[in-house]
Amino acid sequence: MILYALCFALFLVGLYGMITKRDLVKIILASGVMGYAVNLMFVLIGYRQQAAYPILEPGKPVPAMVDPLPQALVLTSIVIELGVTSLLVALAIRLFQKYKTFDITQIRRLRG
Amino acid sequence: MILPTFIIIPLLAAFLIVLFGGRHDRGAVIISGAAAASLTALAVVVFFGGRTEAAVYAMGAWKVPLGISLVLDPLSSVMLVMVSLITLTSLLFSVAYMRHLEGEAKYYALLMTLVAGMNGVILTSDIFNLFVFMEIALFAAFALVAYGGRAQEYEAAFKYAVMGSISSSLILFAIAVVYSGTSALSMSAIAAALPQKDLLLTFWAGGLFLAGFGLKAAVMPFHAWLPDAHSSAPAPISAMLSGVLIKTLGVYALIRVFFNVLGAPPLFLQAFLVLGAVSILVGNILAVGQWDFKRLLAYSSIGQVGYILLAAGLGTPLGMAGAVFHMINHAIFKSLLFYNSGALETALGTRDLRQMGNVSKLLPVTAQTSMVASLAIAGIPPFNGFFSKLLIIIAAVQAGQPFYALAAVVGSLFTIAAFMKVQRYGLRSERPAGPLQAKVSWGMNAAMVVLAVLCIVTSLMIVPGIREATLDPAVKVVMEKAQLWLTVFGK
Amino acid sequence: MDKQPGLTIIVKTVTRLIIWMIFLYGAYIIFHGHLSPGGGFGGGVILALGLLSVLLAYGRDFTLRWLNLKFLKSLEASSITLFLAAGLMGMVLGEVFLSNFLAKGTLFSLWSSGFLPILNIFIGVKVGMSLFLVVLALAEFDVEKGAEE
Numbered sequence: 001m002i003l004y005a006l007c008f009a010l011f012l013v014g015l016y017g018m019i020t021k022r023d024l025v026k027i028i029l030a031s032g033v034m035g036y037a038v039n040l041m042f043v044l045i046g047y048r049q050q051a052a053y054p055i056l057e058p059g060k061p062v063p064a065m066v067d068p069l070p071q072a073l074v075l076t077s078i079v080i081e082l083g084v085t086s087l088l089v090a091l092a093i094r095l096f097q098k099y100k101t102f103d104i105t106q107i108r109r110l111r112g
Numbered sequence: 113m114i115l116p117t118f119i120i121i122p123l124l125a126a127f128l129i130v131l132f133g134g135r136h137d138r139g140a141v142i143i144s145g146a147a148a149a150s151l152t153a154l155a156v157v158v159f160f161g162g163r164t165e166a167a168v169y170a171m172g173a174w175k176v177p178l179g180i181s182l183v184l185d186p187l188s189s190v191m192l193v194m195v196s197l198i199t200l201t202s203l204l205f206s207v208a209y210m211r212h213l214e215g216e217a218k219y220y221a222l223l224m225t226l227v228a229g230m231n232g233v234i235l236t237s238d239i240f241n242l243f244v245f246m247e248i249a250l251f252a253a254f255a256l257v258a259y260g261g262r263a264q265e266y267e268a269a270f271k272y273a274v275m276g277s278i279s280s281s282l283i284l285f286a287i288a289v290v291y292s293g294t295s296a297l298s299m300s301a302i303a304a305a306l307p308q309k310d311l312l313l314t315f316w317a318g319g320l321f322l323a324g325f326g327l328k329a330a331v332m333p334f335h336a337w338l339p340d341a342h343s344s345a346p347a348p349i350s351a352m353l354s355g356v357l358i359k360t361l362g363v364y365a366l367i368r369v370f371f372n373v374l375g376a377p378p379l380f381l382q383a384f385l386v387l388g389a390v391s392i393l394v395g396n397i398l399a400v401g402q403w404d405f406k407r408l409l410a411y412s413s414i415g416q417v418g419y420i421l422l423a424a425g426l427g428t429p430l431g432m433a434g435a436v437f438h439m440i441n442h443a444i445f446k447s448l449l450f451y452n453s454g455a456l457e458t459a460l461g462t463r464d465l466r467q468m469g470n471v472s473k474l475l476p477v478t479a480q481t482s483m484v485a486s487l488a489i490a491g492i493p494p495f496n497g498f499f500s501k502l503l504i505i506i507a508a509v510q511a512g513q514p515f516y517a518l519a520a521v522v523g524s525l526f527t528i529a530a531f532m533k534v535q536r537y538g539l540r541s542e543r544p545a546g547p548l549q550a551k552v553s554w555g556m557n558a559a560m561v562v563l564a565v566l567c568i569v570t571s572l573m574i575v576p577g578i579r580e581a582t583l584d585p586a587v588k589v590v591m592e593k594a595q596l597w598l599t600v601f602g603k
Numbered sequence: 604m605d606k607q608p609g610l611t612i613i614v615k616t617v618t619r620l621i622i623w624m625i626f627l628y629g630a631y632i633i634f635h636g637h638l639s640p641g642g643g644f645g646g647g648v649i650l651a652l653g654l655l656s657v658l659l660a661y662g663r664d665f666t667l668r669w670l671n672l673k674f675l676k677s678l679e680a681s682s683i684t685l686f687l688a689a690g691l692m693g694m695v696l697g698e699v700f701l702s703n704f705l706a707k708g709t710l711f712s713l714w715s716s717g718f719l720p721i722l723n724i725f726i727g728v729k730v731g732m733s734l735f736l737v738v739l740a741l742a743e744f745d746v747e748k749g750a751e752e
Contacts, residue, residue, distance in 0.1 A: 011285065018278060024270075031277050038284045045292040055639065058711045070291065073240055077284060079644055079730075080247045084277050086737050087254055091270045093744055098263035107267050116700045124687055131680040172693075173702035 003044055011037035024092045024102040028085060035081040039074045046070035114154060115169040115182040118192060118231045121147050121154075126224035129217050140217035141207055144224055148203050151227070152196040159189045159582075168237075168600060181298070183237040183600055186585030190436060191234045191364055194443050197566075198355045199227050201559040202348040205451050208553035209348055209458060219259060226252035226352065230360045237299045237600075239287055239373070243280070246328075246361050250276050253357055257345045268337075268344035275337040279327035286320035289313065299373050300597030306374065307594070318380050321369050329362020331421060332390040335414050342410035343463075347454025350406060351447035354413045359439050363420050367435075367590055375594045376427060384425025389519040391418025396526035400533065405453045405463050408530060409446065412489065415523055416442045422520060423504045426511045432587045433579075434503035440570060441488070441496040448485040448563040452478050455556050465537045477557045481564040486531040488567045491524050496571040503574070608662025618660040625653035633727035637716045643723040647730025654735045663742055672739075679732035686725040689718060 014037055017030025046067035054068035092102070099107050125147035129140045169182040202223070210219055229249025236242050254276065258269035291297060293313040294305040306314060327334035338358070342350045370380055395415030402408035416438070423435035455478045456471070457463055472479040488495035491502075501524055508517035573582055589596060609615060629649035636642030658666045689701075696704040708715030 011281070014281075015278070018274060027274060031274070031281075034278070034281045038281050038288065041285065041288045042291075045288055056711075067295075069297070070288075073287075073291075075642075075644060076240070076244060080244070080280075081277075082734075083247075083251055084273065084280075086741075087251065088270070088273055088277070090737075090741060091258060091266055091273060093741060094258075094266045095263075095270060097744075098266060107270075109264055109267060116694070120687065120691070120700070124684075127680065127684045127687060131677070131684055169699065171700055173697065173699050 004041070007037055007041045007044060010040065022103055022105055024095065024104060027104070028088045028092060031088065032081070032085060035077070039077055042070040042074045042077070114158070115167060115184055115235060116171065117154065118151065118235060119228055121151055122224040122228035122231065126221045126228065129221040129224065140220040144220040145203055147224060148196065148200045152200050155189070155192040155196040158184065159193045180236065180238040180241050182235045184235060185589045185596070185600065187436070187589045188234050190440065190582070190586045191360060192231065194440055195227065195230050195234070195356050195360065198352060198443055198447050201447065201562055202352050204555045204559040205351070205454065206348040208555045209346065209454055219256070222252045222256050223352070226256065226357070230356060233360055233365065238297055239290065239299060239302065240297050242365060243283055243287060246365070247280060249357065249361060250280070253353060256349045257341050259349070260346055265344045268340035272337045272341040275327060275334070279324045282320050282327070283324035286317050286324060289320065290317045300600070303373050303375065303594035303597050314374055314377060315379070318370065318374050318377065322366070322380060322383060325362055325366045325369070326387065329358050329366060329417055330414050331387045331417065332394055332414070335391070335395070338414055339407050339410040342413065343404060343406035347450050347457065351450035354410065354450060355443040355447035358413065358417060359420070359443065363417060363424070363439065367424055371590045371593050372596050373594070381425045381427050384421050385513065385516055388418045388422030388425055389516050391415060392422065392519055392523035396523045396530065399530040400526055403465050405456070405465055405534065406450070408534065409449050409453065412527065412530060413446060415527065416446070416489070418523070419501065419504055419520065422516055423507060426507055426513065428507055428511050429587050429591055430503065430510060431507035432590050433583050434500055434507050436583055436586050437503060437573060438500035441500045444563055444566050444570060445485045445488040445497060448481060448560060448567065449489070451556065451560050451563070452482040452485065455560070465534065468537070477560055481560040483535065484564045484567055486535055490528040490531050494571055495567050499571050499574040608664060610660050614660045618656055622653045622657060625656070626650060629653060629727070629731070633723050634713065634720060636723040637719045638711065643726030644730055646723070647727040648734060650727065650731030651734035655738055658739065658742065666739070675732050675736060679729055679736065682725045682729040682732070686722060686729070689722060689725070
């Protein structure tokens with residue numbers, strides 16, 4: 001139970017970073033932390049007590065295994081977050097080129 | 113048999129454009145035009161095919177609940193027709209508009225990826241698959257918002273990407289909560305297992321889903337990305353985003369998850385009502401104060417999505433019919449308004465209403481169709497906006513929520529004010545317009561005329577005979593709530 | 604001190620020796636995707652990291668001269684199209700899209716479980732190429748050009 005609470009606390013740390021930080025690069029890092037928290041939550045959900053890793057091996061009897069489905073979901077989620085992070089980094093580089101700063105309080109030409 | 117083709121055709125078009133596109137956009141235009149035309153034909157054939165029961169397609173030959181199934185029920189077919197029609201007109205418009213910017217093949221590949229993602233969201237019956245297709249569509253949307261290359265577009269795209277990734281993480285967290293409780297990912301299995309579990313699970317999952325999908329649909333507390341993103345994107349992309357993306361990824365996913373999976377708990381319907389009413393009022397009030405044409409349209413989109421959410425939150429069949437009808441209507445007239453702004457921007461070089469003049473002689477098609485669209489969105493009979501707003505207001509009164517009906521009426525008054533402002537200052541003012549900077553090509557005019565005709569034609573959907581054939585099956589699908597999966601999968 | 608692009612000579616020599624082992628390791632992870640953890644995505648990332656270590660150690664200009672970028676881009680685009688084609692073959696030969704139409708083989712051998720190794724190869728190539736090309740595009744970016752509105 002304490003593990004789930006800590007995982008949720010990590011998610012909140014990432015969310016706090018994304019909302020309050022002023023530097024573009026810190027926002028991107030905070031989005032990474034939030035992604036890690038969600039992936040960790042998935043893997044924690046799949047855990048079963050006294051169970052082995054979910055890989056069959058030749059010659060050995062089939063043991064009780066942890067749930068492999070959340071691990072497949074985590075793989076997909078990592079790929080998606082990789083794409084989002086690379087897009088955010090490309091946008092950050094372009095923004096630096098146009099506005100000459102990484103500070104989001106300076107990047108405010110759209111108002112109203 | 114034809115269900116995966118809705119996803120395969122645009123995806124294949126996107127891959128072929130990347131493979132063979134090169135620098136010129138002629139091959140890209142041909143491939144994507146063929147894809148969009150075939151999608152529209154398929155969607156119309158499926159919609160009018162007359163089947164009111166659902167079709168199921170098991171991907172990879174794995175049956176539910178082990179595998180992912182694509183499900184086509186009447187609500188999905190309505191959305192498919194909407195998406196493919198707006199895509200076709202957007203392609204017609206883009207050919208000339210993007211050549212004015214810098215026509216490259218990547219734009220068409222991204223547009224096809226967007227369509228593939230949206231079709232996947234509409235057709236799937238597995239929650240994680242919904243998330244994956246939603247992310248595919250969102251990548252394409254982020255890249256398309258930043259396509260023009262000016263400073264404001266990057267800023268808007270960054271804001272959109274940051275808020276999009278927050279909402280995606282929230283949705284993923286909700287999927288984790290649901291999976292831990294019911295250990296199933298397919299919507300039918302979740303709907304069957306959820307009533308036996310703790311009510312706290314539904315509450316947590318519903319709250320996280322509401323935050324996540326609500327951010328995608330730009331309901332009121334989470335709307336901050338929409339004015340920047342929709343006003344900075346190129347005009348055909350703004351039409352796609354505002355016309356179909358926020359409705360497919362946001363409102364359709366909300367309706368599907370909350371009605372068919374979570375079983376429409378009354379707490380969340382009350383939340384829909386409140387958020388919808390707030391969106392209506394604030395969106396339309398803020399729209400009146402804008403001088404930038406596209407920003408006004410973006411704020412008006414927030415208001416109209418509030419109408420759809422209010423109608424969905426009523427929980428009655430009449431309210432749901434109003435919601436589905438308003439989804440279709442808003443897609444048509446809001447896309448038309450964005451095409452008008454694109455044509456005006458091409459011809460006059462500005463988006464500011466104070467600098468436009470009287471264009472009814474110079475750009476007759478643009479002026480007439482913008483009048484049609486403004487009357488439709490303001491809710492003047494005989495255009496389609498009047499009928500859908502009337503349905504929503506009557507449904508609110510009948511469901512015993514007169515306060516929300518009053519909010520809908522007040523919002524409608526503000527909408528009329530905003531669009532009278534557009535017509536008065538922008539298109540029919542006394543000053544003569546400036547010199548034409550570029551011609552508005554036949555593709556743009558054709559797209560606008562098609563949508564304007566549809567504005568009038570879809571108001572026929574309220575006629576009782578046609579309504580039974582088109583709207584009522586979609587409403588019945590949503591009203592069946594969690595029992596839908598029993599009829600679909602026959603278990 | 605060094606006006607030469609890239610890192611020091613020690614890094615360059617070590618990189619030149621081990622990137623072939625990195626590629627071999629990535630290919631191993633891809634091919635054994637149905638037997639051990641990893642598969643297409645993990646192996647693809649390792650391939651991309653091999654190419655990226657060349658980019659880091661030798662600098663941008665050398666990498667652009669050493670690699671044929673057009674070939675890499677067409678490899679990326681064609682591998683994902685071939686993945687879709689494999690799914691369509693499943694639709695034509697089997698019953699539904701992406702159904703497993705090759706022979707299943709014996710358990711635990713390398714050529715088993717139908718077309719999963721082939722799909723792993725397509726995905727591995729695609730992921731490797733696209734990850735490398737994304738970072739190369741970010742590295743090719745020149746901050747001074749295009750700074751006007």
